Amino acid sequence: MHNTTTSTTTTEQPTTRPRTHRWRVVDIVVASVIGVATGLLFLFWNNVGYAWFSAADALTPGLGGIAVGIWLIGGVLGGLIIRKPGAALFVELLAAVVSALVGNQWGIETIYSGLAQGLGAELVFAILAYRRFGLVPAMLAGAAAGAAAWTLELFLSANLQKSPEFLGLYLTTVVVSGAVLAGVLGWVIVRALASTGALSRFAAGQDGAQRV
Amino acid sequence: MSAGPSLRFVDRVNPVTRLAAAILLTTPLLLSVDWLSAALALAVQLVLFAAAGVRPGTLAARCWPILVAAPIAGTSMLLYGSPSGTEYWSFWLARVTDGSIELAIAVAVRVLAIGLPAVLLFMNVDPTELADGLSQIARLPSRFVLGALAGARLVGLFVEDWRAMTLSRRARGIGDHRAVRRFATMAFALLVLAIRRGSKLATAMEARGFGADVDRTWARVSRVGWVDAAMLATAAAIAVAALGAAMWAGTFHPVWS
Amino acid sequence: MTGAVAPARVEARGWAWRHAGRKRWAIEGVDLRIVEGERVLLVGPSGSGKSTLLQALAGVHGGEEEGEESGTLLIDGRPAAEARGRAGLVLQDPDAQVILARVGDDVAFGCENLGVPRDEIWKRVRGALDDVGLRLPLDHPTSALSGGQKQRLALAGALAMRPGLLLLDEPTANLDPDGVEEVVAAVHRVLDRTHATFVVVEHRVDVWLHLVTRLVVLGRDGRLVADGVPARVLAEHRDELLAAGVWVPGAPLPVASAGTPGRSTAEPVLTAEALAIGRRRGAVVREDLHLALPAGTSTVLTGANGSGKSTLALTLGGLLEPLAGRVRPSAALAGGLRHDPVRWRSRDLLTRIGTVFQEPEHQFVASTVRREVAVGPRAARLASGEIERRVDEVLARLRLDHLAAANPFTLSGGEQRRLTVASVLVTRPQLIILDEPTFGQDRVTWTELVTLLRELVDDGVTLLSVTHDTAYRDALGEHHLELRGHQRVGSAR
Structure with a gap:
């Protein structure tokens, strides 16, 4: 991934510019592009990440959760870039739909996962009133998406049938993985994108990018 | 979503109905972890898809990730599923017992029963028709559905870009080493291109009046008819029959207990 | 396409636009009046805000979130942002303006958004495709089109909306010579039939010269530098135009032409x-x-x-x-x-x-x-x-x-x-x-x-x-x- 040492963005500061919560066409289209791209990343990770997930899970209790974070990155990317209510949910859900319809081992239920994971991330951005989009909110969103994924899997993967020790370990790894692989990585990607000028039509690409 | 061999009956069903049928068929199966309901649903599905024209070769080519995933999910359950009955083997937290063996078989079959229908039902779905259905039949907001459709088409165009990027990495002396880093720079560059084009596409769409507060008309009509009703009825019947059989046979095992 | 559409009138008074997050205005002090049916070629150095102006005329330069506006910009006396549908816009990048997967659907898209009844839409789609010379089946995949065909498709999509003002933003910059010829011929046919008001931005002046009646030159800050009959403006402002990167027809290039292959006998x-x-x-x-x-x-x-x-x-x-x-x-x-x-x-x-x-x-x-x-x-x-x-x-x-x-x-x-x-x-x-x-x-x-x-x-x-x-x-x-x-x-x- 690109280094972003030249950028001096301080996205912890809430922006002062008046903002509306209504989605513009460019918000919808770019959120969709990111969602579909994330879905394609999932298709790749459904094989690579799942290989780790299953190897670790078959041999160790719950450590497979370390790989889960990548599947949660859509919500973080959507929330950080679009900054509108529902963006985290929309991007993660669309990514899941792409992953499901192109074909994966979890079928239509991938969409339920996308819904739960997207809601987890969305909740964090909503609690922060869609005003904070720094590293910490990103990590919280990733962690919350992980917790939501864990909760859904209790039913979806019948994990309720597993031992409490497994579930405890699994929750820990999923939440940590969400905070790091979705939260930190997502934040790094958004900063790198902002430094390319690709986000110039978005607040995420305008903060601190006072070029002229 | 790419084109596969044409299917009898299925191809005439509205994509939205296919989505609904997949949900209707597989969601109830999530309620129970037992081999009977999953196996019964899977058996009926296989018979019906075979009748619609899915050949074993197509099945393997389209569904291999699911075929691989099923035994893996089973293994995890075998080791960590709640123990009960005789214990055969244990190591740290892993315990293989009568109970976990039964759960493992149930989960492996369940992955197949849940995964196959989605892939096979969506084999020939045209994204434009799906979007039409989602807007006109399911009444989802058209701004989002059409925006997503246009965005998705844009990403689909990136095969050529990817190829050019691969060649350019070789030309720049970094084509032989550090494959992960190379993949990351290409994926990132593709994302930049996609967002750039997406921003321009949004302008082009707005210039065609998209997103305004006018009531939109539809050049293509998305229709549902008796074939759609028949598919939904079939999906529901399979789910009910599978769960009913499990209850009748006493193997029904809700996930929460 | 049969229905005649009244050409639009454009009026800008002290118009300016600044992108969000920037200190400098992208374009300011625009005073411009374009009468019904006029055909204008707009040139200027990169960064003079030509695209910004065109997008504003099309009513798509983004709302408050993307920047701020001052002055007035009117189409037929109404603010341009409210006149969406009166103007049709074709952009530079052929790949970034194909919206749907099939040719017919893509042309129909604008009509759908304007709420045109279905039968009328398909009539307009066939007419517009005819006008731009794209004689392809309606279900032809848009991904299989060449660059020139994609630009003509975008033009058809704009035409189907029956605009009184046709705006083209460097429509041929990304095309090969065949593609350029296709697009220019299509625009020519369309204008001769609809008499719509026409504004095109392009560096390659010679491409449009035979078609336009007026040449407007913007300076680096977006202010008007010259305005008038193309031949006169080209003669009087030649040096400024050359400095701005405009391909002034007939101006010799400051590079030597290639010699004969003297060393081609080398290994x-x-x-x-x-x-x-x-x-x-x-x-x-x-x-x-x-x-x-x-x-x-x-x-x-x-x-x-x-x-x-x-x-x-x-x-x-x-x-x-x-x-x-x-x-x-x-x-x-x-x-x-x-x-x-x-x-x-x-x-x-x-x-x-x-x-x-x-x-x-x-x-x-x-x-x-x-x-x-x-x-x-x-x-x-x-x-x-x-x-x-x-x-x-x-x-x-x-x-x-x-x-x-x-x-x-x-x-x-x-x-x-x-x-x-x-x-x-x-x-x-x-x-x-x-x-x-x-x-x-x-x-x-x-x-x-x-x-x-x-x-x-x-x-x-x-x-x-x-x-x-x-x-x-x-x-x-x-x-x-x-x-x-x-x-x-x-x-x-």
Whole structure:
């Protein structure tokens, strides 16, 4: 991934510019592009990440959760870039739909996962009133998406049938993985994108990018 | 979503109905972890898809990730599923017992029963028709559905870009080493291109009046008819029959207990 | 299309726009009046806000979130933002304005958004496709269209909305000569029939000159510099226009034309023997090609669209595998390596064959201009002092030193092109292959590039350029290869 040492963005500061919560066409289209791209990343990770997930899970209790974070990155990317209510949910859900319809081992239920994971991330951005989009909110969103994924899997993967020790370990790894692989990585990607000028039509690409 | 061999009956069903049928068929199966309901649903599905024209070769080519995933999910359950009955083997937290063996078989079959229908039902779905259905039949907001459709088409165009990027990495002396880093720079560059084009596409769409507060008309009509009703009825019947059989046979095992 | 539409009237008074997050106005003080049915060509240097103005006229420059506006901009006396549908807009990038997967659906899209009844939509779709000369089935996939066809499709999409004002933003900049001709002919037909008011932005003035009645020149800050009958404006403001990168018709280019191939008797650096090319196995585009690239000479490779020019260049560059035959390097080029270029390691190519791709953004891998240029020398494992020295030298030579810390993706088109050349030059390859190097360049950046390449050839570097650009061929075509029909490569001059 690109280094972003030249950028001096301080996205912890809430922006002062008046903002509306209504989605513009460019918000919808770019959120969709990111969602579909994330879905394609999932298709790749459904094989690579799942290989780790299953190897670790078959041999160790719950450590497979370390790989889960990548599947949660859509919500973080959507929330950080679009900054509108529902963006985290929309991007993660669309990514899941792409992953499901192109074909994966979890079928239509991938969409339920996308819904739960997207809601987890969305909740964090909503609690922060869609005003904070720094590293910490990103990590919280990733962690919350992980917790939501864990909760859904209790039913979806019948994990309720597993031992409490497994579930405890699994929750820990999923939440940590969400905070790091979705939260930190997502934040790094958004900063790198902002430094390319690709986000110039978005607040995420305008903060601190006072070029002229 | 790419084109596969044409299917009898299925191809005439509205994509939205296919989505609904997949949900209707597989969601109830999530309620129970037992081999009977999953196996019964899977058996009926296989018979019906075979009748619609899915050949074993197509099945393997389209569904291999699911075929691989099923035994893996089973293994995890075998080791960590709640123990009960005789214990055969244990190591740290892993315990293989009568109970976990039964759960493992149930989960492996369940992955197949849940995964196959989605892939096979969506084999020939045209994204434009799906979007039409989602807007006109399911009444989802058209701004989002059409925006997503246009965005998705844009990403689909990136095969050529990817190829050019691969060649350019070789030309720049970094084509032989550090494959992960190379993949990351290409994926990132593709994302930049996609967002750039997406921003321009949004302008082009707005210039065609998209997103305004006018009531939109539809050049293509998305229709549902008796074939759609028949598919939904079939999906529901399979789910009910599978769960009913499990209850009748006493193997029904809700996930929460 | 039968329904006559009244042409629109445009009026700007002190209009200005500033993008969000910027201190400087992108364009300000615009005072402009365009009457019904007028045909205006709008030119100006890059950064003069021409596109911003066009987008504002189309009512799509984004709301408060994307910037702020002052002054007034009216279409038929109403604010432009409220007159959406009165103006049809066609943009520069053909790939970024195809909206749907099938030709008919794409043209219908605008009508649907305006709430036109279904029967009427399909009538308009057929009419609009007819008007732009796209006689294709309605379910023809849009992904299978050429660049010129995509631009005509976008034009049809705009026409189907029955606009009184047609706005084109550099519609032919990304097209080859055939595509340019197609688009201009389609616009001509449409205007003669609809009499719509017409505004086009383009650097290639000659493309539109026969069609427009008025030429408006914007300065660097967006203020009007000149306005009037094209012939008069071109004569009176020639120097300003040339400085702004406008291709003033008839103005001689400040570059020498290519000499006769004096050194072509030299040993060729690269020889193709019974070569078959294609992007993948089994998809042969061309076969039985025989050609040689004379050392220290600039060779230009031309041919129609789809004739396999780029594929040939990539194959000669050791990037694509020959499907049959071979590409043989001279002993001097191979420098001790025994195999053909496609078998060389990636970093062995660096000092031997450099390739500049058509799309600069396909090449970028680093986050600053400086690091981007250093990628090659690093891969070649030069000492770090040597890397620094060479990077500094190349950045200065290509006037990129002031941009060393900038992100490559944020550069302008001309700067991006210079950067891709810089990152190839820095490892000093003996042969440089360029794919459409002058695509989308204005006259100023074009001249810079051609002058630089001329210098390289004079220094003894061998060049191979794939191009459609006749001026480029005149300047650098010491040796000319043409891919004709499905024949062998002919040597012509």
